[in-house]
Amino acid sequence: MRGRIVSLVDNVVERGRGLAEHGLAYLLELDAEQYLLDTGQSGTVLLHNAELMGVDWNRLTGIILSHGHYDHTGGLRPLLVRLRRRVPVYAHPDIFRPHFAREKDGRLRPIGLPFNRRELESLGARFIPVETFSEIRPGLWLTGPVPRRTSFEVGDERLVVWTGGGSRSAGLSGTTEGRTPLPESGSTTVSPGPAGLSETKEGRAPLLESDSTTVSPVPSSLAGTAEGWAPDPLADDLSVVIQTGAGTILIQGCAHAGTINILQHVEAHLGRQHFSAIMGGSHLGAVPVSQLEAAVTALRGFDSDQLLLSHCTGLKGAFRLREEFGQRYQPFSVGEVLEF
Ligand SMILES: [Fe+2]
Numbered sequence: 001m002r003g004r005i006v007s008l009v010d011n012v013v014e015r016g017r018g019l020a021e022h023g024l025a026y027l028l029e030l031d032a033e034q035y036l037l038d039t040g041q042s043g044t045v046l047l048h049n050a051e052l053m054g055v056d057w058n059r060l061t062g063i064i065l066s067h068g069h070y071d072h073t074g075g076l077r078p079l080l081v082r083l084r085r086r087v088p089v090y091a092h093p094d095i096f097r098p099h100f101a102r103e104k105d106g107r108l109r110p111i112g113l114p115f116n117r118r119e120l121e122s123l124g125a126r127f128i129p130v131e132t133f134s135e136i137r138p139g140l141w142l143t144g145p146v147p148r149r150t151s152f153e154v155g156d157e158r159l160v161v162w163t164g165g166g167s168r169s170a171g172l173s174g175t176t177e178g179r180t181p182l183p184e185s186g187s188t189t190v191s192p193g194p195a196g197l198s199e200t201k202e203g204r205a206p207l208l209e210s211d212s213t214t215v216s217p218v219p220s221s222l223a224g225t226a227e228g229w230a231p232d233p234l235a236d237d238l239s240v241v242i243q244t245g246a247g248t249i250l251i252q253g254c255a256h257a258g259t260i261n262i263l264q265h266v267e268a269h270l271g272r273q274h275f276s277a278i279m280g281g282s283h284l285g286a287v288p289v290s291q292l293e294a295a296v297t298a299l300r301g302f303d304s305d306q307l308l309l310s311h312c313t314g315l316k317g318a319f320r321l322r323e324e325f326g327q328r329y330q331p332f333s334v335g336e337v338l339e340f
C-alpha cells in the first residue's frame, strides 16, 4: 500500500497559513481511498486547513473517531454539513457516553461529543461500531478497546463519568451554559453500516454489527465513589494501524489507554512489528513525571524508526522524547506530511 498522512488539525502550526487549535485530525490517503481520523475541535480549523492543502472532500471514503472527546469530534457536524452526503463513521459506541473533566476548582466540565447522535445521522453520518480489533480495508486496522495491562499507565484521574443514579446537575453547576446538550448515558442504539461496508470480507476480521448495543457499564473496580463520579474507563479510545511495505504505522488519538498498552495490544494481534512511525496524541503531557519516565523507558523496547507524537504530548512530553530519542522524535504539527 502506498499513501500519505497529512496533519490537518494539531495544537501547533509552525509555518504557512494554517490554523491551530487544541485538537487532532489527520487525513489518511491510502492508495485511492481517503479516511479522516478525527475532526479537531471546531470544524473551522479543519475546513480552513483542508482548503489550504487542497483536500478534495468528494474523495472521502470514511471518518474514524479515536474517541468521543470534543477536541477530536467537534468538527464532525461542520464537516457533515460540508459533505452533504452519507458517510460511514467508525467509532466505539461509548463516544456517545457523556465524558467529563474535573477542573482544579472541583467543577465538572463536559468534554464529550458536543452533538446529538440523531442530528449527526440526519446529516449523513452512518455510525459503524468498532468493538474489536478490526481490519476495515486491507492493511487498515482499528484497535477497538485496548486492555489496560501496564502497571504505570493509570489513566488521567481528572477524567470522570457519572455512575450514580438520579440527577448529576449538582456537580455541574455553572459548567454547561452555552453548550449543546449532551446525549444522556444509559443505552444507545447503533445502526448497521451501509451495505458494502457492513459485510465481512474474506480474510478480514469482522466488524461487530448490531441493531442495538448497550453501552458498557463502568468496571466494578471503578464504580461507586461517594459522589457517584468515577474514573472514566474511556473504552471508546481506539487507535489506527496501517501496514505498509516499509513497516507499520500506529496513529493514536489521545492514547488514553496508554501508548505502551496500545503497542502491546497491536503486537498481541499482529505479532511483533517493525513500526516505521508511532504518531498522534500520547497524553504524555498530562501524566505525572513517573508515568512519563516509565513510558519513555518502555518505548525503547519497541522497534520503531520515528516517533511523531503530537497534540496532547505537549511540550513536556516533546522535550523528554527529543532528549531520549534525538532526531527520531519530531512533532507532527499542522501541514506536516508523512509519505509511505
Ligand atoms: Fe485530545
Ligand SMILES: [Fe+2]
Pocket: 067, 069, 254, 256
Ligand atoms: Fe482525549
